[in-house]
Amino acid sequence: MCGISGIFNFQNKSYNFSPIIKRMVNKQNNRGPDNSGIWNSSCNKVFLGHNRLSIIDLSTNGNQPMISYHNEFVITFNGEIYNFKEIKIELINLGVKFSNNTDTEVLLESYKHWGINSLSKLRGMYAFSIWDLKKKTLLLARDPFGIKPLYYTHKNNVFYFASEVKTITSATNLSFKKSLNGLMDYYNWGNVQGTNTIFEDIYSLKAGSYKLIDYSGKETNGTFADIKESILNSKEMDFENNIDASLYLKDIIDETVKYHQVSDVPITLMLSSGLDSSILASSMNNNANNKSLTMEFSNSEIKTNENYLAKKTAAINNLKHSLETVSLDQIDKLLNNFFINMDLPTNDGLNTYLISNFAKLNNSKVLISGIGGDELFSGYPSFKRIPVINKIFDKLPYFKSLNNLFKNQLFNYLKKFKLNTKYSNLYANGKNLEKTFFWQRSLFIENEIKEIFSDQEFKREMYNLDLYENLANDIKYIENPKLCIMFLELKYYLQTKLLRDSDWTSMSNSIELRTPLIDWTFFQKLMPLLKSNIFIDKKFLFNTYKKYLPNEILKRKKTGFSVPYKDIQKKSFHVESKYNRSIKDWSLLSIKKYSELNQI
Numbered sequence: 001m002c003g004i005s006g007i008f009n010f011q012n013k014s015y016n017f018s019p020i021i022k023r024m025v026n027k028q029n030n031r032g033p034d035n036s037g038i039w040n041s042s043c044n045k046v047f048l049g050h051n052r053l054s055i056i057d058l059s060t061n062g063n064q065p066m067i068s069y070h071n072e073f074v075i076t077f078n079g080e081i082y083n084f085k086e087i088k089i090e091l092i093n094l095g096v097k098f099s100n101n102t103d104t105e106v107l108l109e110s111y112k113h114w115g116i117n118s119l120s121k122l123r124g125m126y127a128f129s130i131w132d133l134k135k136k137t138l139l140l141a142r143d144p145f146g147i148k149p150l151y152y153t154h155k156n157n158v159f160y161f162a163s164e165v166k167t168i169t170s171a172t173n174l175s176f177k178k179s180l181n182g183l184m185d186y187y188n189w190g191n192v193q194g195t196n197t198i199f200e201d202i203y204s205l206k207a208g209s210y211k212l213i214d215y216s217g218k219e220t221n222g223t224f225a226d227i228k229e230s231i232l233n234s235k236e237m238d239f240e241n242n243i244d245a246s247l248y249l250k251d252i253i254d255e256t257v258k259y260h261q262v263s264d265v266p267i268t269l270m271l272s273s274g275l276d277s278s279i280l281a282s283s284m285n286n287n288a289n290n291k292s293l294t295m296e297f298s299n300s301e302i303k304t305n306e307n308y309l310a311k312k313t314a315a316i317n318n319l320k321h322s323l324e325t326v327s328l329d330q331i332d333k334l335l336n337n338f339f340i341n342m343d344l345p346t347n348d349g350l351n352t353y354l355i356s357n358f359a360k361l362n363n364s365k366v367l368i369s370g371i372g373g374d375e376l377f378s379g380y381p382s383f384k385r386i387p388v389i390n391k392i393f394d395k396l397p398y399f400k401s402l403n404n405l406f407k408n409q410l411f412n413y414l415k416k417f418k419l420n421t422k423y424s425n426l427y428a429n430g431k432n433l434e435k436t437f438f439w440q441r442s443l444f445i446e447n448e449i450k451e452i453f454s455d456q457e458f459k460r461e462m463y464n465l466d467l468y469e470n471l472a473n474d475i476k477y478i479e480n481p482k483l484c485i486m487f488l489e490l491k492y493y494l495q496t497k498l499l500r501d502s503d504w505t506s507m508s509n510s511i512e513l514r515t516p517l518i519d520w521t522f523f524q525k526l527m528p529l530l531k532s533n534i535f536i537d538k539k540f541l542f543n544t545y546k547k548y549l550p551n552e553i554l555k556r557k558k559t560g561f562s563v564p565y566k567d568i569q570k571k572s573f574h575v576e577s578k579y580n581r582s583i584k585d586w587s588l589l590s591i592k593k594y595s596e597l598n599q600i
Contacts, residue, residue, distance in 0.1 A: 002064070003031030003051035003163040003507070004076040004150075006129050008138050010045065010217035011157035017047050020171050024162055025049040027170045030341070031078075031163060031507045039065035039074055045215075046131050046138065048076045055080065055366060055512055056264050061100035068108045069097055072133055075108050078163055079126030079148045080514070082259040087121055111139070116210065119224040123259060123521045125514070127205070129161060136215040144225035144520040146207030146495050149343075149503055153202045159213060161205075164343045164504065165197050169598070176201060178600040180453075183591075184461040187452060190347035190443040190587055191497045198345055198600065207495060225520060227490060228474070231483055234527035245534040246544040249526075253544075256522040257283040260368060260514045261290075267514075268293050268364040269319065270355055273309035275538055275553055276373030280516060281317045282548035284368070292319040293362065295355045297564050298327045312550040324358040328564070332572045341508035345594040347443065347587035349501030351563050356509040365512060371498050372517035375489045376526060378537045383485050386436045390481075393430030403428050411447050418580045421445055433481060434471035437488045443587055483530065494518070 005024040007017045018040070025036050032051030040047045050064035065076045081087070084103035087110055092098070096109050103124075110118035111130055125147035130139045140161060142150045152161040155174055162168050169176055176199040182192045195204045205211060208225035239245040257280055261267055269284060271277045271292035284290050294310040307323045314321035331354065338353050352369075359367050374380050411424035422445060429439040450458050474491060475484040499518070506513035516522070530536055542554045566582040569575040569589060577585050594600075 002053055002078045003028030003167070004078045004127065004129060005049035005162040005167055006076060006138075006160070007047040008045065008159040008213060009157070010159070010213070010215060014044055015158075017044075017158075020173060021047040021049050023170055023172065024160075024167045025051060027167045028163060030510055033510050035060075035063045037063055037065055039067075039076075041131070041133070048074060048129065048131065050076045053365065053507075053510055053512060054265075056084075056262070057100060057102040058264055059100075062102045062104060064104060066102075066104050066108065068112060069099055069105070073108055073112055074131045074133065075104060075128060077104050077107060077126065077128035078150075079124055079128070079143065080262070080512070081107055081122055081124040081126065082262050083121075083123040085262075116212075116222065116224070119210065123519065127163065138213045139210060140205055140213075141210040141224075142205045142207055144208040144227070145490075145499065145518050145523075146204075147499050147503070147515060147518060149500060150205040151197065151202055152205060152211075155201070157217060159217070163507075165199065165202055166343055166598070168202055169199065180457060180461050181465065184449070184453070184465060186345050186591060187444045187449045187587075188438075188442055188465070188467070189492065189497070190583070191500070192344055193492065193496050198594075198598075227523075228478070228487060230524055230527060231487060232477060234524065234531060237528040237532040239532055239534050242534060242540070242543075245529065245532065245536070246540070249529060249536070249541070250544050252522055252525045252529075253279065253516075254283050256516045256519045259521075260516040260519070263366055265365045266291065267366045267368060268359055268362070269368045270294075270370070271310045271314060271319070271321070272370075273306045273313075273553065273556060274370065274373075275542055275549075276370030276377075276379070276517065278309075278313045278370075278549055278553055279373070279541060279545050280368060280370055281313050281319055282545045283516075284317065284319070290319055291364070292321045293324065293355065293359055293364070293367075294321070295324045295326060295351075295358065298325050309550055309553055309556065313553070316548055316550070322362065324355070326354055326358075328567055328571050331568055335568070335572055337508075338505075339590075339593040339597060341504060342590075342594055342597075343504040344500065345591050346497065346501050347583060347590050348497055349505045350568075352502050352513070353505035353508070356506040356511040356513070359511055360509045365510075367506060367511055367513045369502065369513055369515050370517060371502060371515045372494060373538075373541070375486055375494050376517060376523075376530075377541050378482060378486070380489060382437065382440045382489065383482060383537075386433060386440060386485055387481055389426070389430050389436050390433055393427070396427075396430075398431070407447065411445075418577075420580055421448065432468075432472075433484055434475060434488070435468055437485065437492075438467060438471060441492060444584065480531070486530075 007021055021038055028051045032053040034054040035052040037050050048065040065074050067074050081103040084106040088106045091109055098105055125143050127142045127148040127150035149163055151165050153168055160168050179198055179200045182196050182198040185192045192198055195206055209223045212220040266289050269292040271294050292314045294307045296306050311321055406424050406427040411421055414421045425445050429435040478484045502513050565586040579585055
């Protein structure tokens with residue numbers, strides 16, 4: 001796991017980019033403190049940078065940028081290829097020679113041998129760039145779920161890319177304007193959506209896609225993996241009974257967990273009292289070196305008692321378990337660095353930042369997370385709530401006057417008494433699945449956002465977002481409502497919030513975070529099961545592993561990895577709550593801190 005950066009100058013005149021690439025590499029030092037390197041082409045048109053966090057082949061053989069065996073390609077790579085040993089054997093049988101034991105060299109030789117088709121062979125999380133010295137082309141590629149970030153910009157016929165937005169903005173020869181579109185996204189969702197960022201002209205490479213740039217700057221863009229296409233095209237399975245389906249599910253979970261344990265350093269599981277991480281604990285118990293780590297908050301309003309069940313799960317599955325109890329005073333000391341390291345504005349991520357910090361203090365380098373379980377196994381309230389709301393409101397006639405009553409009078413009433421203002425939008429959003437999903441996931445509602453933006457900005461930016469149209473297109477042709485909600489949760493919550501925040505929060509502490517349930521091969525094997533004649537949900541998941549789990553896990557009320565935002569704001573920033581939901585107050589504080597630190 002690392003940080004990558006690069007510059008491709010395809011303008012006619014030359015320019016000394018050495019100081020700039022050095023600055024970009026230094027900016028990402030936390031992502032890879034074990035080694036850093038820079039490579040530049042003989043023509044001084046291409047500069048590649050790398051920051052290394054050593055996980056596989058800890059020797060200097062793994063340092064990057066790495067040149068291929070026959071000096072034809074150069075790579076800077078962030079991530080892990082979990083099936084690199086199988087691919088390596090396949091290449092050796094084809095006569096390919098290797099000089100080290102890294103997955104990086106396997107990635108290089110795969111591209112040399114199979115070209116773009118090599119991307120379909122990879123099982124892992126990755127963002128990388130390869131320079132072809134003969135063809136003089138630059139390839140950028142990103143994994144199917146976008147677990148690893150990759151940002152880029154074009155300025156004055158020069159192409160820049162990096163693992164973090166802040167690395168690009170650190171280039172002293174560049175300047176960027178705030179994106180009002182990205183800012184509107186933030187107030188709607190609590191994060192920036194899609195391939196946009198908070199800066200104009202800086203974009204994220206789409207998950208499951210690649211970009212090929214030739215020496216003149218001409219781009220070829222392509223997609224090699226698409227979540228929606230996988231949902232639509234996967235076949236349905238037919239099981240004789242629940243037992244057969246459980247055996248299939250356990251087999252594919254055990255397989256993905258096994259692959260995600262490929263490492264030359266010890267691994268620690270982020271273990272809560274929830275089902276997803278407990279399932280991973282049950283699947284990991286074949287390795288005596290594995291550890292588990294649980295975090296709880298003291299002296300706050302959050303009282304979840306995570307450790308009680310986590311400790312029982314760890315004991316059943318022979319994991320070396322430890323607990324970190326975090327006080328508000330400890331959080332206060334870490335908050336400044338949390339906001340300094342925040343790569344894009346978000347109202348999430350503090351929980352993962354804190355546990356990554358303690359993992360680092362405990363000499364861990366790799367964390368395993370249960371992210372993705374709620375999306376894939378219908379764990380969120382949205383899976384039950386949205387169909388019920390749609391069924392109720394579908395029977396109600398729509399009157400414009402009644403809608404105005406909800407949106408205005410009811411809104412003012414709810415706002416006055418600090419109640420949940422979202423209910424004022426329910427009448428307008430209750431009939432359609434995509435609108436109800438947005439209602440469920442939205443942060444601030446329209447009337448609240450109007451108070452933040454000018455009238456002109458609000459009308460222009462809300463129109464430009466095409467919110468409901470985009471959401472409707474997202475689920476077009478997906479007939480099963482549960483799969484519709486799953487896809488929307490994957491796209492609008494998991495990819496652009498949970499995975500993005502998990503990356504920068506863990507990497508700012510020099511920690512690699514792995515997500516076995518968010519794995520492309522696993523997803524493709526899971527989809528036929530989700531489409532099968534067996535109803536798959538969290539209860540089914542529990543029953544598949546129940547002999548390895550405490551019975552209380554299934555009965556426990558879902559809490560999530562909650563953070564005491566209200567207490568933190570009051571103690572550290574002396575901010576009193578303005579809204580009924582503390583996450584709204586935290587969101588305003590977060591964007592304010594981000595804007596101040598990044599001068600936008």
